Amino acid sequence: MMANSDNNRRKFMATTLQSVGLTALGGLLWSGYSHEVKASPLVLRPPGAIKEDDFLSACIKCGLCAEACQNRETNIDKETGKAREGTLIMAKGGDAKLIGTPYFIPTQVPCFMCEDIPCVPVCPSGALDFASLANEKQALDINKARMGLAVVHKESCIAFWGIQCDACYRACPLLDEAITLEYTQNERTGKHAYLLPVVHDNICTGCGLCEQACVTEKPAIFVLPREVSMGRAGDHYVKGWDKKDQERVKDAKSQETTTEISKESAADYLNSGGEY
Numbered sequence: 001m002m003a004n005s006d007n008n009r010r011k012f013m014a015t016t017l018q019s020v021g022l023t024a025l026g027g028l029l030w031s032g033y034s035h036e037v038k039a040s041p042l043v044l045r046p047p048g049a050i051k052e053d054d055f056l057s058a059c060i061k062c063g064l065c066a067e068a069c070q071n072r073e074t075n076i077d078k079e080t081g082k083a084r085e086g087t088l089i090m091a092k093g094g095d096a097k098l099i100g101t102p103y104f105i106p107t108q109v110p111c112f113m114c115e116d117i118p119c120v121p122v123c124p125s126g127a128l129d130f131a132s133l134a135n136e137k138q139a140l141d142i143n144k145a146r147m148g149l150a151v152v153h154k155e156s157c158i159a160f161w162g163i164q165c166d167a168c169y170r171a172c173p174l175l176d177e178a179i180t181l182e183y184t185q186n187e188r189t190g191k192h193a194y195l196l197p198v199v200h201d202n203i204c205t206g207c208g209l210c211e212q213a214c215v216t217e218k219p220a221i222f223v224l225p226r227e228v229s230m231g232r233a234g235d236h237y238v239k240g241w242d243k244k245d246q247e248r249v250k251d252a253k254s255q256e257t258t259t260e261i262s263k264e265s266a267a268d269y270l271n272s273g274g275e276y
C-alpha cells in the first residue's frame with residue numbers, strides 16, 4: 001500500500017516537472033522567436049501599413065488583405081482565367097517575421113500598385129491605414145503608398161559601368177518621376193555618356209517593380225523599408241540659404257531642455273578639471 005502511494009507521488013512529481021520544463025522551454029522558444037522577429041527590420045508591408053512596431057500589435061492576422069490581393073481583378077490570367085500568385089504572403093514559422101502577418105518579396109511578386117488598392121479597405125484592424133492613402137477627395141491614391149524606398153547599388157548597376165540599361169526605369173509605374181535617368185559623361189574619356197538611374201524618395205512608393213525588372217544576377221536596385229534606407233541629417237544642421245530652415249532650428253532651440261545655467265555649470269565643471 002505504502003509502495004503504491006510512493007509510486008503515485010513520484011509519477012505526480014515527474015509529470016509536474018515535465019510540465020514546468022515544457023512551459024519554460026515554450027517561454028524560451030517564444031522569447032527567442034519574438035527576438036528574431038523584432039530583429040528583422042527588413043520586412044516590406046502592404047500599402048498603408050502603419051509604423052512597424054504598431055503594425056505588429058494592430059494586425060489581427062486575419063489574412064483579408066492577402067486574400068483581396070490574390071483575388072484582385074488584375075491578378076486573373078486572361079488566358080487561363082485563373083488567379084496568379086498574389087503579392088502578399090502571410091508569414092509562416094521560419095520566415096523570420098511575426099507569424100500570420102502580411103509581407104511581400106519584390107523579386108517574387110512585387111506590388112502592382114492597384115488603383116483601387118483592394119488590400120486596404122478590407123483591413124478590419126487599422127493596421128493598414130486608409131487615411132494615409134486618401135487624397136483631398138477622400139479617395140484612395142496608391143501613389144501615396146510608402147511601402148519602402150528603392151536604393152541603387154552603384155557598384156553592381158551596369159549603367160554605372162557605361163552599359164546602356166534602363167530596365168528599372170521602364171518598369172517603374174511612376175515613370176520619369178520616381179526614377180529618372182541622369183545624363184553624365186565619362187570624365188576620363190570626355191566622350192562616353194552614362195544614363196544613371198536616380199530614385200526620388202519623395203515619390204517612390206516601394207512597390208518593387210524595378211527590383212523585379214533589374215537585369216543583374218542579384219538586383220542592383222532593391223527596396224528597403226524607409227527607416228532602413230533613409231538617413232537623417234539631424235536638427236542642428238541648417239540650410240544656410242533657406243530662411244524657413246533657420247526658423248525650424250530657432251523653434252527647436254526654444255524647446256531645448258538644457259538650460260543656460262546647466263550649460264554654464266557643465267562648462268565650469270570642465271574648466272575646473274572636474275574637481276567638484
Ligand code: SF4
Pocket residue numbers: 046047068069070072087088110111112113114117118119120
Ligand atoms: S496594391 Fe499591391 S498589395 Fe495591394 S492588392 Fe494591389 S498588388 Fe496587392
Ligand code: SF4
Pocket residue numbers: 058059060061062063064065066100101102122123124125126127128
Ligand atoms: S487585413 Fe489587416 S489585420 Fe488582417 S492580416 Fe491584413 S493587415 Fe493584418
Ligand code: SF4
Pocket residue numbers: 149150171172173174178179199203204205206207208209210211223
Ligand atoms: S520601387 Fe521602384 S518601381 Fe516602384 S515606385 Fe519606387 S522606383 Fe518606381
